[in-house]
Amino acid sequence: MDAQDQVILEELHHVEVEIQDVQVQIQMLLEQQEKLYERQSELKTLLEACRASGNPVTDDASTTVENWSGQFEWDSEADDVRFNVFGISTYRANQREIVNAIMSGRDVLVIMAAGGGKSLCYQLPAILRDGVALVVSPLLSLIQDQVMGLTALGIPVYMLTSTTSKEDEKFIYRALEKGEGDLKLLYVTPEKISKSKRFMSKLEKCHRAGRLSLISIDVLRATLAARKVTNRHKNDRIRQLTILIHYFKNRETPQKPAVTITATATQKVQIDLMEMLHIPKCVKFVSTVNRPNLFYMVREKSSVAKVVIDEIAGFIRESYRNNESGIVYCFSRKECEQVAKELRERGISADYYHADMDVNARGKVHMRWSNNKLQVIVGTVAFGMGINKPDVRFVIHHSLSKSMETYYQESGRAGRDGLPSECLLYFRPADVSRQSSMVFYENSGLQNLYDIVRYCQSKRHCRRNAFFRHFTERLQDCNGMCDNCAFSSEVKEVDVTCDAQLMVSLVQDVQENDQRLTMLQLVDKMKIKHKQGSELKKEEREHLVIQLILDRVLKEEFQHTAYATNAYVTLGPFSKQVLQGKKIVKLEISSGEKNMTGAKSTKRSLSSSVLEFQLDELRKELSSIQGGIFPHSVLSTQQISMINAQKPNSLEKIIGKLKTERYGSRILEQVEKYSNAVQTDELNEEQGSQNRATKRLKSKKALVVIESSDDEA
Numbered sequence: 001m002d003a004q005d006q007v008i009l010e011e012l013h014h015v016e017v018e019i020q021d022v023q024v025q026i027q028m029l030l031e032q033q034e035k036l037y038e039r040q041s042e043l044k045t046l047l048e049a050c051r052a053s054g055n056p057v058t059d060d061a062s063t064t065v066e067n068w069s070g071q072f073e074w075d076s077e078a079d080d081v082r083f084n085v086f087g088i089s090t091y092r093a094n095q096r097e098i099v100n101a102i103m104s105g106r107d108v109l110v111i112m113a114a115g116g117g118k119s120l121c122y123q124l125p126a127i128l129r130d131g132v133a134l135v136v137s138p139l140l141s142l143i144q145d146q147v148m149g150l151t152a153l154g155i156p157v158y159m160l161t162s163t164t165s166k167e168d169e170k171f172i173y174r175a176l177e178k179g180e181g182d183l184k185l186l187y188v189t190p191e192k193i194s195k196s197k198r199f200m201s202k203l204e205k206c207h208r209a210g211r212l213s214l215i216s217i218d219v220l221r222a223t224l225a226a227r228k229v230t231n232r233h234k235n236d237r238i239r240q241l242t243i244l245i246h247y248f249k250n251r252e253t254p255q256k257p258a259v260t261i262t263a264t265a266t267q268k269v270q271i272d273l274m275e276m277l278h279i280p281k282c283v284k285f286v287s288t289v290n291r292p293n294l295f296y297m298v299r300e301k302s303s304v305a306k307v308v309i310d311e312i313a314g315f316i317r318e319s320y321r322n323n324e325s326g327i328v329y330c331f332s333r334k335e336c337e338q339v340a341k342e343l344r345e346r347g348i349s350a351d352y353y354h355a356d357m358d359v360n361a362r363g364k365v366h367m368r369w370s371n372n373k374l375q376v377i378v379g380t381v382a383f384g385m386g387i388n389k390p391d392v393r394f395v396i397h398h399s400l401s402k403s404m405e406t407y408y409q410e411s412g413r414a415g416r417d418g419l420p421s422e423c424l425l426y427f428r429p430a431d432v433s434r435q436s437s438m439v440f441y442e443n444s445g446l447q448n449l450y451d452i453v454r455y456c457q458s459k460r461h462c463r464r465n466a467f468f469r470h471f472t473e474r475l476q477d478c479n480g481m482c483d484n485c486a487f488s489s490e491v492k493e494v495d496v497t498c499d500a501q502l503m504v505s506l507v508q509d510v511q512e513n514d515q516r517l518t519m520l521q522l523v524d525k526m527k528i529k530h531k532q533g534s535e536l537k538k539e540e541r542e543h544l545v546i547q548l549i550l551d552r553v554l555k556e557e558f559q560h561t562a563y564a565t566n567a568y569v570t571l572g573p574f575s576k577q578v579l580q581g582k583k584i585v586k587l588e589i590s591s592g593e594k595n596m597t598g599a600k601s602t603k604r605s606l607s608s609s610v611l612e613f614q615l616d617e618l619r620k621e622l623s624s625i626q627g628g629i630f631p632h633s634v635l636s637t638q639q640i641s642m643i644n645a646q647k648p649n650s651l652e653k654i655i656g657k658l659k660t661e662r663y664g665s666r667i668l669e670q671v672e673k674y675s676n677a678v679q680t681d682e683l684n685e686e687q688g689s690q691n692r693a694t695k696r697l698k699s700k701k702a703l704v705v706i707e708s709s710d711d712e713a
């Protein structure tokens, strides 16, 4: 090779390197462009929603927006049923308007937060309107829970599922076909609609006679996306539901059913729903996803399993010593069993719940918990939908969830009664790869996971805002109801570019040797190989790997073995930028312990008095005497605190007619007993203090006598 060749080759090499570099930059810019497009579309939708906020939206431009808050002929009847049957003293945001729209025969899409009170929106019109309301709900447990609750209120409700007795089935079919018997609400699963021709023909007869008052599709997203539902099945479900709705809407009958769809959904999903189901002139009511009574926090999870359990047990013991209900979510079935066992060993009444247990065993645990005989359920994601216990005071995540949406739903099981409750997530970088190796094959699985990881990594940004961003909703004030807003923590953003370069070059070396590293191996290797190179602690190095994955400097890759899927860390699209010093990497590092005093303010209001404790015991007793109902159906926690505050002589204004008739005398008896005991105590106290005063006086007199005698002397 002559000298000229050498020069040309050298330049060629440089040009090739530069081309590669430009290609990486183009790739980066393209990805950035894609992200910006996505955000642009989210913001446009958000803008539309903001402009329309305050007004319900109809998707038909020609329809004028009615005033659903006005006066309607059914107002007093609706108020009567709401209060005297449901025992609900005031409507929550949008509920009254939704009831009015449904009562006016309009089709309605209800988007509300988890636990926001979607059920009342269709249950109340179902009772007020003539005929039978059909409720399509995704899960058997969800249906059972609703049917049990409504039966306790004396509402004629039935379900048609695999567990329905022949006798009930006969009754239901007669009611549908001939209008005999008292049936107001009928719950079915989507499968019933698709599989049972007999049921559909009875339903059609009911409809033809003008007796089908309402079709309600509850938790639509879940109905469409229940576990193990593939895309094909999902499309089938959408098709079936669309056919169902249109079939019943378009036929000439004396009364057309109103269609109600309830869901917790992002803006994008709402639009999808409207499009998929083609419901024209549908009135859309969107309420905020915000749950102002929930306090969100994330804590660093120790790598020592025992320490994590000690902390969880300590948290429950310290904050919830009155046996207030809670849930602990775990990653795997085995972990559930282990955590439940170890909590029990630490004196907490806990049991596990997962999909491997048989239905009876699961039902028993659920019952004990619902009846307040068990404080904590340790569950997998299988324990989620269909849990309608209003007084869950805390939800602890032993491991992170797989997405923001899942976390919102699971943590949203806390505080459905509107009272202050806590959501605590234990985060450890090593848990990320456990989740990622499960979700990487799902559509956007990794992207969704990394969103919740970003939520966990952050020590400075408001947790609530993360939900608003995720659900593309206008930001609202957190009111100090998350750890990052409430605690005065010392968090610094530290430039860790050098450590990042070290880490990336290590991955590069390994990769060049055709080998791979897991996240933990990488963290350890960095310590061994570059002893003087990095001053980061082990936990900080773990957070750095995660940060680099989130910043796409590194990426996760997966390999299947016969037993598992392993996650490895490899070079990502921006690794070169870091190595060349063109990209700065920063890490949030706290320099001290967070000042946890803020959290106490949530709990202070929860400490219960003697009467509250007695009423809590009484509701347990009354529910077990009646059977088939939960303590919270006898008295809600809010009603208990109202009775405690007012010590009333009559209960109707607090708990409504129905409950007063059923339980009023026992409750008043308890209040009276308590008041008498307090009076006696006060009397004794008064007597005691009088005696003490007399004694003091006597001793004083004695003293005076002595003094005077002294004087005299």
Ligand SMILES: Nc1ncnc2c1ncn2[C@@H]1O[C@H](COP(=O)(O)OP(=O)(O)OP(=O)(O)O)[C@@H](O)[C@H]1O
Pocket: 088, 089, 090, 091, 092, 095, 112, 113, 114, 115, 116, 117, 118, 119, 120, 219, 264, 388, 389, 390, 416, 417
């Ligand atoms: N106006 C109200 N006042 C007080 N409590 C209410 C009101 N409306 C509903 N609730 C109570 O709030 C709790 C949650 O209601 P509901 O089950 O309807 O929520 P949801 O919106 O269906 O939630 P999810 O999405 O989790 O199914 C229930 O215990 C219900 O009795």
Ligand SMILES: [Mg+2]
Pocket: 118, 119, 218, 219
């Ligand atoms: Mg619901």
